Amino acid sequence: MQSGSIDLLVCGAAEIATPRGVSPLHGRSMAAIEVVRNGAVAVRGERIVDVGPEHELRARYSPRRELDCRGGTLVPGFVDAHTHPVFATTREDEFEMRTAGASYVEIAAAGGGILSTTRGVREASREELARSLCVHLDRFLALGTTTVEAKSGYGLSVADELKCLQAIREARALHAVDVVPTFLGAHDFPAEYRERRGAYVDLVVDEMLPRVASERLAEYCDVFTESIAFSLDDSRRILSRARELGLGLRLHVDQLTPLGGAELAAELRAASADHLEHVSERGIEALRSAQVIPVLCPVVPLFLRQEREAPARRMIDAGLAVAISTDFNPGSCYLQSMPEVISWSALRYRMSAAECLTAATLNAACSLGRGREIGSIEPHKRADLVLLDLPNHRHLAYELGRNPVRAVVARGRVIER
Numbered sequence: 195m196q197s198g199s200i201d202l203l204v205c206g207a208a209e210i211a212t213p214r215g216v217s218p219l220h221g222r223s224m225a226a227i228e229v230v231r232n233g234a235v236a237v238r239g240e241r242i243v244d245v246g247p248e249h250e251l252r253a254r255y256s257p258r259r260e261l262d263c264r265g266g267t268l269v270p271g272f273v274d275a276h277t278h279p280v281f282a283t284t285r286e287d288e289f290e291m292r293t294a295g296a297s298y299v300e301i302a303a304a305g306g307g308i309l310s311t312t313r314g315v316r317e318a319s320r321e322e323l324a325r326s327l328c329v330h331l332d333r334f335l336a337l338g339t340t341t342v343e344a345k346s347g348y349g350l351s352v353a354d355e356l357k358c359l360q361a362i363r364e365a366r367a368l369h370a371v372d373v374v375p376t377f378l379g380a381h382d383f384p385a386e387y388r389e390r391r392g393a394y395v396d397l398v399v400d401e402m403l404p405r406v407a408s409e410r411l412a413e414y415c416d417v418f419t420e421s422i423a424f425s426l427d428d429s430r431r432i433l434s435r436a437r438e439l440g441l442g443l444r445l446h447v448d449q450l451t452p453l454g455g456a457e458l459a460a461e462l463r464a465a466s467a468d469h470l471e472h473v474s475e476r477g478i479e480a481l482r483s484a485q486v487i488p489v490l491c492p493v494v495p496l497f498l499r500q501e502r503e504a505p506a507r508r509m510i511d512a513g514l515a516v517a518i519s520t521d522f523n524p525g526s527c528y529l530q531s532m533p534e535v536i537s538w539s540a541l542r543y544r545m546s547a548a549e550c551l552t553a554a555t556l557n558a559a560c561s562l563g564r565g566r567e568i569g570s571i572e573p574h575k576r577a578d579l580v581l582l583d584l585p586n587h588r589h590l591a592y593e594l595g596r597n598p599v600r601a602v603v604a605r606g607r608v609i610e611r
Contacts, residue, residue: 197254197255198255198256199238199255199256199257199258200236200237200238200243200255200256200257200258201237201238201239201257201258201259201606202236202237202257202258202259202260202261202577202603202606202608203234203235203236203237203251203252203255203257203259203260203261204234204235204237204260204261204263204268204579204581204603205234205248205251205252205260205261205262205263206234206248206262206263206264206265206266207230207232207233207234207248207263207265207266207267207268207581208231208232208263208265208266208267208585208586209229209230209231209232209233209267209268209586209587210228210229210230210233210234210235210245210267210268210269210571211227211228211229211267211268211269211548211551211586211587212227212228212269212270212551212555212570212571212572213226213227213228213270213551213552213555213556213557213569213570214227214228214556214570214572215556215565215570216560216565216566217560217565218487218515218517218556218557218560218561218565219515219552219556219557220513220514220515221510221511221512221513221514221515222510222511224510224515224516224548224549224552224553224557225546225548225549225552226548227548227551227552227587229587230245230246230247231247232247232248232249233245233246233247233248233268234246234247234248234251234252235251235268235571235577235579236251236254236255236257237577237603237606238606239606240576240577240605240606241573241574241575241576241577241606242571242572242573242574242575242576242577243573244573245571245572245573259608261581261601261603261608263581263600264600265585266581266582266583266584266585266600267581267582267584267585267586267587267589267590268571268579268580268581268582269551269555269571269579269580269582269587269590270555270556270568270569270570270571270578270579270580271338271339271340271341271555271568271578271579271580271602271603271604272337272338272339272340272341272532272533272554272555272558272580273339273340273341273342273517273554273555273558273559273562273564273568273569274334274339274341274342274343274519274520274522274530274532274558275343275466275489275517275519275558275559275561275562276343276345276466276468276489276491276519276520276521277342277343277344277345277519277520277521277522277523278344278345278347278348278378278521278522278523278524279327279330279331279342279344279522279523280315280323280326280327280344280345280346280348280358280361280362281311281314281315281323281326281348281523281524282311282314282315282317282318282322282323282326283310283311283313283314283524284524284528285306285310285311285524285525286528288301288306288307288310288525289497289528291306292497292498292499293499297498298450298498298500298526299422299450302382302422306525307382307525308347308348308381308382308525309382309384309385310525311348311524311525312348312349312350312354312382312384314348315348315349315354315357315358316349316351316354319357320357320360320361320364321361321364323357323358323361324361324362324364324365324368327344327361327362327365328365328368328369330522330530331365331369331370331371331373332369333530334371334530335369335370335371335602335604335609336597336599336602337530337531337532337533337597337599338532338533338580338582338599338602339371339530339532340370340371340372340568340578340580340602340604341371341372341373341374341558341559341562341564341568341578342371342372342373342374343373343374343376343414343519343562344362344373344374344375344376345376345377345378345381345416346358346359346362346375346376346377346378346379346381346412347378347379347381347382347416347418348381349379350379350381350382350383350384351384352397352401352402352405355377355379355402355406356402356405356406356409356411359375359377359406359409359411359412360411362375362411363375363411370604370605370607370609371604372568372578372604372605374413374414374562374564375411375412375413375414376412376413376414376415376416376444377402377403377406377411377412377414377415377416377436377441378415378416378417378418379398379402379403379406380395380398380416380417380418380423380424380428380429380432381416381418381423382418382423383423391428395424395428395431395432398432399431399432399435403415403432403435403436403439403441404439406439406441407436407439407440407441412441413441413442413562413563414441414442414443414444414465415432415433415436415441415442415443415444416443416444416445416446416468417429417432417433417445417446418446419445419446419447419453419455419458420446420447420449420450420451420453420455421450421451421453422450423446426453426454426455426458429445429455429458430458430461430462433445433462433464434462437462442464442465442563443459443462443463443464443465444464444465444466444467444468444489444561445458445459445462445464445466445467445468446468446469447459447467447468447469447470447473448467448469448470448471448472448473448474448477449469449470449471449472449494450471450472451472452472452473452474453472454474454477455467455477456470456473456474456477456478456480456481456486457476457477457480459480459481459484459486460477460480460481460483460484460486461480461484463484463485463486464486465486465487465561465562465563466486466487466488466489466517466561467481467486467487467488467489468488468489468490468491468519468521469489469490469491469494469504469521470488470490470504470505470509471495471500471502471503471504472502473488473504473505473509478505478508478509478512478514479512481509481514482512482513482514485515487514487515487516487517487557487560487561488504488506488509488514488515488516488517489517489518489519489558489561490504490506490516490517490518490519490539490543490553491504491518491519491520491521491527492504492506492518492535492538492539492542492543493520493521493527493529493534493535493538494521494526494527496538496542497526497527497528497529498526503542503543504543506539506542506543506544506545507543507544507545510545510549515557515560516545516549516553516557517553517554517557517558517560517561518532518535518536518539518550518553518554518558519535519558520532520534520535531597532554533590533597533598533599534594534595535554536550536551536554536590536591537590537591537592537593537594539553539591540591540592545591546591547587547588547590547591547592548587550590550591551587551590555568555569555570556569556570557569576605576606577603577605577606578603578604578605579602579603580599580601580602580603581599581600581601581602581603582598582599582600583598583599583600584598
């Protein structure tokens with residue numbers, strides 16, 4: 195065990211609650227979190243060096259600085275593994291249309307939805323998009339999120355998709371939040387390709403993907419695989435090319451219809467299959483066999499006024515390693531709070547507080563290829579921590595409607611609210 199001088203001692207916690215390990219926790223093991231009462235965390239530089247009862251760490255280390263949790267609860271930094279934060283305009287008018295009874299498909303058919311956001315992104319400069327993204331990242335951080343997967347997907351042209359990914363790179367360099375970029379050029383068909391869908395798929399495969407890969411603008415490629423968007427065959431073609439170019443794979447699947455996208459995600463051994471409100475039993479088994487992580491978005495059906503939701507409890511009981519996310523975007527879920535997602539996952543999915551915590555940290559981190567780096571409070575991992583103004587981790591699921599984050603430690607740096 196190391197000892198001596200450290201940069202930071204996070205102390206005074208009623209409890210430290212964390213999953214453990216570098217691999218996703220599957221099924222019932224998602225509830226197997228470690229709770230250290232009256233615990234502390236020793237940090238040197240950006241890394242955790244020790245975790246344990248406070249009296250033991252005080253005997254071993256001399257801290258240059260202390261962060262007093264004042265009886266709060268310490269958890270890993272939240273990892274939001276599915277967001278669309280690069281946009282220039284919001285869509286509250288469509289929200290009003292939905293409350294009046296219009297459906298997602300009806301709004302999209304009328305020229306709204308993704309294409310309405312595309313118009314704003316195409317008019318905005320890279321600098322404007324980066325500034326807007328930094329504002330979103332500030333809000334993520336204030337809500338305890340220290341790692342965010344950020345998708346493009348509102349440009350839908352070579353120049354505008356590159357512009358979005360360049361804005362992500364620019365904002366990432368300026369911010370404490372770690373940003374994982376994902377290329378989502380196959381989010382929808384732009385207006386100029388509505389009658390030439392095959393030509394747009396060619397554009398994504400032959401021009402967009404090679405540029406994204408050669409400029410190293412993204413770690414992952416995603417596709418909206420849906421009856422109103424990209425077919426199974428088109429999705430397979432796009433994602434196969436992305437894999438050839440060295441990108442990881444993620445998919446929006448089985449959100450609005452039971453198209454069989456989960457089975458495609460399993461066939462391609464994707465890192466994640468997201469949404470899954472209409473996944474079949476066969477799809478669940480395929481995901482389990484292929485070890486694909488489902489990234490679920492529990493607030494989206496509520497936001498869209500849809501009754502169907504992902505069968506999270508069934509997935510966990512079947513042995514899947516479920517992750518949860520906000521799906522922050524201007525149209526179908528204008529939400530950045532992982533604490534809210536945790537509460538809604540408990541309410542809608544019948545997940546325990548411990549399962550929710552694992553889904554929002556370690557499993558989400560593993561879906562982004564970062565399980566060895568983040569997602570739990572353990573020695574050698576990055577010091578990404580969230581101090582909650584709560585007496586224990588169960589309150590995180592129990593209390594709805596208030597931001598419980600008192601302070602965040604991002605890469606070993608304390609950021610107090």
